[in-house]
Amino acid sequence: MKINGKIVLVAVATVSSQGAFGLNEKVRGDDLTNLPWSDLSTSLSSPELLLDTSPADYVAQCVPEFQKDMIDRHHLNLLEAPSGLCTNSLSSGFQDATPTQNVSWAEWWAEWGHLTSLPQDNLPAWLDPKNPLYNIPSKVLFPANAGDASAAVGFAKQHNVEISIKNSGHHYMGASTKKDTLHMNMNKYKRYATINGPSECKNTTIEEVFINQPCNLALARGRQATLRIGGGENFNMAYDAVKAFNEDPQTSAKYHLVGGGSGTVSPMGWTWQGGLAGMTGGRKYGLGVDQVLQVEMILPNGLHVRFGPTAWEDSDYLLYPKITKVSGECNENPNEEDESLWDWKVCPDVDFDDLWFAVRGGGGGTWGVVLSVHVQLHDYLPMEIVTTPVGAVALRLLRGEVVPQVFQVAAWEFMIDFLWNPTALGLSDDDSNKCGSTLMSDFFCYGESSGANLLTAWKDFIIAKNTTLLSLGVSSALIDDSIAGSPNTMFADFPDQLLATFQAPEGTQGPHDDKAIGNEKPEITPTPQISTFLLPKKCILENREYFLEFFALIGQTPVGLGSFYVAFGVDAEITNDQTTSVSDAYREAGVQFMHPLNYILPEFDFVYEDIMSMCYDTENKDNFPPIYGSNHAGATLLGPMKSNWTKSCPAEWTLEQRESDCISIQEAIYGTKLLGRLEGIKNTVDPTYMFDCYKCVGNNRVDAMESSEPTEGTSSASSMQVFFHLILVGALASIL
Numbered sequence: 001m002k003i004n005g006k007i008v009l010v011a012v013a014t015v016s017s018q019g020a021f022g023l024n025e026k027v028r029g030d031d032l033t034n035l036p037w038s039d040l041s042t043s044l045s046s047p048e049l050l051l052d053t054s055p056a057d058y059v060a061q062c063v064p065e066f067q068k069d070m071i072d073r074h075h076l077n078l079l080e081a082p083s084g085l086c087t088n089s090l091s092s093g094f095q096d097a098t099p100t101q102n103v104s105w106a107e108w109w110a111e112w113g114h115l116t117s118l119p120q121d122n123l124p125a126w127l128d129p130k131n132p133l134y135n136i137p138s139k140v141l142f143p144a145n146a147g148d149a150s151a152a153v154g155f156a157k158q159h160n161v162e163i164s165i166k167n168s169g170h171h172y173m174g175a176s177t178k179k180d181t182l183h184m185n186m187n188k189y190k191r192y193a194t195i196n197g198p199s200e201c202k203n204t205t206i207e208e209v210f211i212n213q214p215c216n217l218a219l220a221r222g223r224q225a226t227l228r229i230g231g232g233e234n235f236n237m238a239y240d241a242v243k244a245f246n247e248d249p250q251t252s253a254k255y256h257l258v259g260g261g262s263g264t265v266s267p268m269g270w271t272w273q274g275g276l277a278g279m280t281g282g283r284k285y286g287l288g289v290d291q292v293l294q295v296e297m298i299l300p301n302g303l304h305v306r307f308g309p310t311a312w313e314d315s316d317y318l319l320y321p322k323i324t325k326v327s328g329e330c331n332e333n334p335n336e337e338d339e340s341l342w343d344w345k346v347c348p349d350v351d352f353d354d355l356w357f358a359v360r361g362g363g364g365g366t367w368g369v370v371l372s373v374h375v376q377l378h379d380y381l382p383m384e385i386v387t388t389p390v391g392a393v394a395l396r397l398l399r400g401e402v403v404p405q406v407f408q409v410a411a412w413e414f415m416i417d418f419l420w421n422p423t424a425l426g427l428s429d430d431d432s433n434k435c436g437s438t439l440m441s442d443f444f445c446y447g448e449s450s451g452a453n454l455l456t457a458w459k460d461f462i463i464a465k466n467t468t469l470l471s472l473g474v475s476s477a478l479i480d481d482s483i484a485g486s487p488n489t490m491f492a493d494f495p496d497q498l499l500a501t502f503q504a505p506e507g508t509q510g511p512h513d514d515k516a517i518g519n520e521k522p523e524i525t526p527t528p529q530i531s532t533f534l535l536p537k538k539c540i541l542e543n544r545e546y547f548l549e550f551f552a553l554i555g556q557t558p559v560g561l562g563s564f565y566v567a568f569g570v571d572a573e574i575t576n577d578q579t580t581s582v583s584d585a586y587r588e589a590g591v592q593f594m595h596p597l598n599y600i601l602p603e604f605d606f607v608y609e610d611i612m613s614m615c616y617d618t619e620n621k622d623n624f625p626p627i628y629g630s631n632h633a634g635a636t637l638l639g640p641m642k643s644n645w646t647k648s649c650p651a652e653w654t655l656e657q658r659e660s661d662c663i664s665i666q667e668a669i670y671g672t673k674l675l676g677r678l679e680g681i682k683n684t685v686d687p688t689y690m691f692d693c694y695k696c697v698g699n700n701r702v703d704a705m706e707s708s709e710p711t712e713g714t715s716s717a718s719s720m721q722v723f724f725h726l727i728l729v730g731a732l733a734s735i736l
C-alpha cells in the first residue's frame with residue numbers, strides 16, 4: 001500500500017524506524033473542489049492568480065507542443081501555457097509516468113519511449129482528459145509575492161490541503177505536479193535577479209545586521225558578490241542578470257554564476273537536489289548547494305523565514321569554511337508589498353540548522369515554498385572549450401575511422417589522471433578542477449590557458465609514450481593529429497556559448513531566437529530514461545585497470561548507451577561547508593555514469609554486480625549505500641531488488657511489486673542512514689505532509705515501513721565483459 005497518488009490512503013499514525021509519521025488524510029476530489037476557495041482568492045494580490053484547472057487544460061495547452069516536430073518545440077512554450085500545468089516531458093503529467101492502466105511501465109515505454117512526436121490527430125486514448133491516471137492539480141495559484149504564498153500555505157493549513165510547486169516542470173520524476181493539490185506555479189513570482197542584478201559586497205559592514213548575512217558569508221569564502229534569485233526565476237534570467245552586469249560600462253568587476261546547463265532549468269529544484277554544474281565551473285566551485293548563502297521560505301507551519309549561516313570556522317585546507325551556526329528570522333507581515341517594511345523578528349521554535357541542512361540537498365518541493373535564494377558569485381574567468389583526447393577518439397570512431405585500442409586506452413589513461421590524479425601529469429588539483437563538462441568529449445575550462453594546459457599535458461603525455469605506441473602499430477599521423485588542437489576561445493562565458501550553439505540550428509535563424517537560451521526540447525518521455533550511478537573517484541583510482549577497460553568500452557558504444565557527467569572536483573571536500581544533505585556518493589564521485597535503466601537493458605546489471613560491490617560498502621544489509629545522483633534520476637528509476645542487491649528491479653513486475661520489493665529511489669539516492677535523518681527532519685518540519693511531492697523525501701514512507709524482506713546482496717563474477725560483448729556484436733541494435 002502506498003499513499004502518494006492513486007492508492008488507498010490510511011489515516012493512522014504508523015511507526016517506522018525513524019519514528020512516528022504524522023499521516024494525515026488530505027482533502028481530495030470533490031471535497032477539495034467544495035472548499036471555500038473564494039476565501040483564498042480574495043486574500044491574494046489579485047483574485048485572477050487562482051485558477052480552476054483540469055486534465056482537459058493539460059490536453060489543450062500542453063499536448064500540442066508534443067505534436068510539433070522536435071525542432072519547433074521549446075520548453076518556454078510550455079511555460080507560457082496559461083494553466084501553468086505543463087511539464088517538460090509529457091509522461092510527467094501522469095502518475096508514475098505511466099498513462100495506461102494494466103500495462104507495465106516498460107511496455108508503455110517500449111511503445112512510446114522512442115517516438116519523438118504525437119500524431120497530429122487521433123490522439124492516443126490515454127490522452128483522454130478522463131484518464132484517471134492524470135497527475136494534474138485542479139487548482140493552480142500563481143503567487144506574485146510573499147503575501148500570496150503565505151495566504152496559500154495558510155489556506156492549505158486551515159483546510160488540510162496538500163501543496164505542489166513548480167518552477168520549470170523539468171523534474172525527471174515528475175515531482176513538480178500532483179493531483180488533488182493546490183499547485184503553486186512560481187512563474188509569476190517577483191523577479192529579484194532580473195530587476196536588481198548582482199550585489200557587490202564591497203560596502204558591507206561585517207556583523208552589521210542579518211541583511212548583510214549573505215555578503216558576510218560570501219566574503220568569508222573569498223567571494224565578492226551575491227545574487228538574489230526569486231523562486232520563479234530560472235537560470236536564463238540569472239545568467240542574463242550577471243551578463244548584463246558584466247557588460248555594463250559602469251561596472252568595473254565581472255562575475256561568474258555556477259548553474260545548470262539549460263536556460264529554463266531553475267535554481268530551485270536544481271540547487272536543492274544537489275546541482276551539477278559540469279559546464280559552469282562546478283569542479284572548481286562545488287555543487288549547486290555549495291553556492292547558497294541565504295534562503296527565504298514559507299514553511300509548512302506558515303512562517304515566513306529567512307535563514308543562513310552566521311558562524312563558521314576557517315581552515316587552510318577548505319575553500320569554503322566549515323559552518324558552525326545557522327540563524328534565521330521570521331517576518332511578521334509578509335503581506336506588506338514594500339520589503340523594506342517587512343518586520344523581521346526572532347522566530348518561535350524553528351531549528352534553522354536542521355532546515356539549512358535538509359533544504360540543501362534534500363530536494364525541492366518538500367520543505368516549504370522557496371521565495372528567494374541568495375547565491376555567491378565568483379570572479380569572472382575567461383572560458384576555453386577543448387575537445388578532450390577521448391572526445392577526439394570518439395569523433396574518429398563516428399567517422400568510421402579505425403583507432404587502435406592501445407591508443408584509445410592511452411587517451412583514457414590520460415583522462416583518469418587529468419581528472420583524479422593530476423599530479424601524475426605535473427598538474428595541480430586546481431588545474432584539473434578548472435575543467436569539467438556534462439560529457440567526457442568537450443570540456444569547459446575557466447581561466448587564462450586553462451584549456452590550453454589540458455592540451456599541453458596531453459601532448460607531453462602522448463609524446464612520452466610515442467615509442468611504445470609506434471611499436472604497437474599506432475601511426476605517427478594519429479599521434480601528431482591528436483596534439484594539434486587548440487582551445488576554442490570564441491565565447492566570453494557559458495551563456496554566450498549556449499546562445500550560439502542552441503539558438504540558431506545549423507547557422508540559420510532559429511525558431512526560438514526570442515526565447516530562452518538552452519537546448520530544451522520537451523519530449524514524450526524524458527530522454528534518456530536514465531540511471532545516474534555515481535562512480536567514486538577513489539574506487540576508480542584503486543581499480544584503475546578495471547575502469548580503464550570500462551571507460552574505453554563505453555567510449556566505443558553509441559552515446560545513448562552511456563555517458564559520463566563530469567561535475568565533481570578532485571577533492572570536493574574543499575567546497576563542502578559540512579552542512580549539506582547531499583550524499584557522500586555525490587561528494588566523493590568521480591563521474592556520474594548515465595545509462596538506460598537496467599530494467600530496460602538488464603545487461604546493465606554489471607553496474608550492481610561488479611561496480612557496486614567494488615566501490616560501495618554492501619556488507620551491512622541494513623544500510624543501503626547512496627549510489628545515484630538526484631538531479632537526473634529517471635522517472636521510474638529504483639534501486640536493485642531488496643532481496644538481492646546485485647539484480648535490477650525486474651521490468652515485468654507490477655508497479656506495486658517494484659516499489660515494495662526494490663530499494664526505493666530515495667534510499668538509493670541518500671542511503672539508508674542519511675535518508676533516516678532527512679525523514680526525521682521532514683516529520684518535524686512538515687508533520688502533516690502538506691508538501692509531499694512524488695519521489696521526494698518521505699513520499700515512500702508507507703512502502704518503506706512494510707518491507708522486511710531479508711537481503712542476500714550476493715555478488716557474482718564480473719559481467720561487464722559479457723555486456724560489452726553483447727553490445728559490440730550488435731545484439732542491442734534493435735533498441736538503438
Ligand SMILES: Cc1cc2nc3c(=O)[nH]c(=O)nc-3n(C[C@H](O)[C@H](O)[C@H](O)COP(=O)(O)OP(=O)(O)OC[C@H]3O[C@@H](n4cnc5c(N)ncnc54)[C@H](O)[C@@H]3O)c2cc1C
Pocket residue numbers: 088164165166167168169170171172175176186231232259260261262264265266267268269270271273274275276277278363364365366368369370371519520521631632693
Ligand atoms: C533540459 C534540462 C537540462 C538540465 N540540466 C541540468 C544540469 O545542467 N545540471 C543538473 O544538475 N541537472 C540538470 N537537469 C536536471 C534538473 O536539475 C532537475 O530536472 C531539476 O528538478 C530541475 O529543477 P526545476 O526547478 O527547474 O524544475 P521543477 O520541475 O519545476 O522543480 C523541481 C523540484 O523543485 C520543486 N520546486 C520548484 N520551485 C520551487 C520553489 N520555488 N520552492 C520550493 N520547491 C520548488 C518542485 O516542487 C520539484 O520538486 C536538467 C534537466 C533538464 C530537463
